[in-house]
Each structure stands twice: as C-alpha cells, then as structure tokens.
Amino acid sequence: MTNNGYQLEQKDRPADSRCDVVAREEAKSLCSSTVHELAHELKTPISAIVAAAEIMRDERLGPLANERYRGYVGDIHENAAQMLKLIDRLLARRILEQASDELEPVEIDTEALVRATASALQPLAEQAGLKLQVSVGPGLPTLVADPTSVRQILVNLLTNALKFTPRGGEVLIEAHPDPSGRTVIAIIDNGGGMDEDQLLRALDGVRSHPPTDGSGGSGIGLRLVKALSQANGAEFSLASQPGQGTRATITFNPATHWAASRAP
Structure with missing residues (x-):
C-alpha cells in the first residue's frame, strides 16, 4: 500500500507541478511588469533632479558661495545620475526580454x-x-x-x-x-x-x-x-x-x- 500510495502521489505531482510552473511564470511576468511601470514613473522626476543638480553644480545661474553646498549638489547629481542609469537599464531589459517574441516582420x-x-x-x-x-x-x-x-x-x-x-x-x-x-x-x-x-x-x-x-x-x-x-x-x-x-x-x-x- 505504501508503494502504491507513493506511486499515486508521484502521478499526481506532474499536474501540480505544471500548475506551479504556470503560477510562477504569471507571478514573474506581473513582477516584471510592475518593475517596468515603476521605473517608467520614476524616470521623469529623477531626470529633472539630474538636470537641476547639474545646473546648480555648474553654477550656471550664479555662484554658490558655500563650499559645503557645492559638495552637496555634486553628491546629489552623482547619485541621481546613477539612479537614472539603473532605471534606464531596467527599462531596456524589459524591452529586450520582449523584443524577439513581439517582432512582426x-x-x-x-x-x-x-x-x-x-x-x-x-x-x-x-x-x-x-x-x-x-x-x-x-x-x-x-x-x-x-x-x-x-x-x-x-x-x-x-x-x-x-x-x-x-x-x-x-x-x-x-x-x-x-x-x-x-x-x-x-x-x-x-x-x-x-x-x-x-x-x-x-x-x-x-x-x-x-x-x-x-x-x-x-x-x-x-x-x-x-x-x-x-x-x-x-x-x-x-x-x-x-x-x-x-x-x-x-x-x-x-x-x-x-x-x-x-x-x-
């Protein structure tokens, strides 16, 4: 009986396994889509931060008298620019994942x-x-x-x-x-x-x-x-x-x- 029960359990597993695979793929797709949407929403405000920080860092509208402020602005620009690179790569990765499958020659x-x-x-x-x-x-x-x-x-x-x-x-x-x-x-x-x-x-x-x-x-x-x-x-x-x-x-x-x- 134990062997038979084990065999029945093994027979049942492929169907469950297929369901698990489908569920995992759906969850993966949903997660990827959510990350893409979030990255897209973040891109515009962070781009604005990069541009504003660059203007301040280069003192295009006038000098920043305090050296610490200049240092802060440089840090803001550097970190925001790095975030923007990561966002762009996330967006590009999503497009690349879909590129081959969605071509319509x-x-x-x-x-x-x-x-x-x-x-x-x-x-x-x-x-x-x-x-x-x-x-x-x-x-x-x-x-x-x-x-x-x-x-x-x-x-x-x-x-x-x-x-x-x-x-x-x-x-x-x-x-x-x-x-x-x-x-x-x-x-x-x-x-x-x-x-x-x-x-x-x-x-x-x-x-x-x-x-x-x-x-x-x-x-x-x-x-x-x-x-x-x-x-x-x-x-x-x-x-x-x-x-x-x-x-x-x-x-x-x-x-x-x-x-x-x-x-x-």
Whole structure:
C-alpha cells in the first residue's frame, strides 16, 4: 500500500507541478511588469533632479558661495545620475526580454522609413542648431523587418547623434545597398567623437562625456540598438575618433537571409 500510495502521489505531482510552473511564470511576468511601470514613473522626476543638480553644480545661474553646498549638489547629481542609469537599464531589459517574441516582420519601404524618421526629429535638430540631412542611394531595396523596432533603432541613434553634436554641426542619415545586396543605414555626425575607452563605455550604455544640450543624458540605448538589430537579423557597428565624429551603422541582410535566420 505504501508503494502504491507513493506511486499515486508521484502521478499526481506532474499536474501540480505544471500548475506551479504556470503560477510562477504569471507571478514573474506581473513582477516584471510592475518593475517596468515603476521605473517608467520614476524616470521623469529623477531626470529633472539630474538636470537641476547639474545646473546648480555648474553654477550656471550664479555662484554658490558655500563650499559645503557645492559638495552637496555634486553628491546629489552623482547619485541621481546613477539612479537614472539603473532605471534606464531596467527599462531596456524589459524591452529586450520582449523584443524577439513581439517582432512582426513585414515589407518596409526603406527610403520612406528613413525620411519619415528624420522628418520627425527635424524640430529637435533645429532647436539644437544642427543641420539634419538625408541621403538615399539608388537601388535601395525594401526591408523585411519589424517596422516598430527598426524605427526605434533609428530614433535612438539619431537622438544620440543630435544630443552629442555641438551647435552648428551636422548629422547625416544615409541609406544605400552594398555590393552583396545588403541594406546599409548609417547615422554620421561631426561631433567631438570618442576614444577607444569612451566607445566601449558607450556600447555598454554609458557616455563618458556630457551631451552638448545640457540635458545630462547618459547615452543609454546602444545596447538596446544592438539587441534590436540582431533580433531583426541585422548587424550593428559603431566607429568613432576624437575630433572626427561618430558613425553608427546598421546592416540588414537580404530578406531571404533574415527569414532563414528566424526559421525554427
């Protein structure tokens, strides 16, 4: 009887185990969603604290006579900036978790997408005193990719380029086919550029020199760009040299290659 009872107990366990797995997954999803919503709500006020603390730290509105106050402001800025980096990484992680599962590949008019994205950011360029230009090569093929994530890639890269290029500079988004039939989209700026260490930090989600618009942004997002590019079967690369600007390139394989890479 003991053996039979043990066997019956073992037979019952798989069903309970499956229920437990479902419950754990639902709890995990709810927790992740709650953390994402909380991070999103915290991002705006903490961004405001970073920006205000930076203005005070740099004494843009006048000197802070008390040295202790200057020290306090520096501490506030440093800690708030660190919190903002953590929040950005939480937000990026949530997007990355969902990226591959939520892609909806369709045929995309590459030129139309590039021009529409540049047009949407034109007011930001004008406000920053920058020239934003578009160059499209002949014979540009259509893409088979997820349009939402591709636009997110371009917006992210263009926003970074505009943010880190000084007033009077230029940002170019160009698209052209390469000899092997791949589609190449590049965002090129003539900003201050980065050395090797700064480039590695940028790819890790941290810009080690301040943006030119005084926003206190940290350049978070290149890891997300890389992940979304890979999810769409594309390659992402970043090249930069001090004083010579930065070039961010996304290279999309032909549609047949992308479909093959997504096949089960």
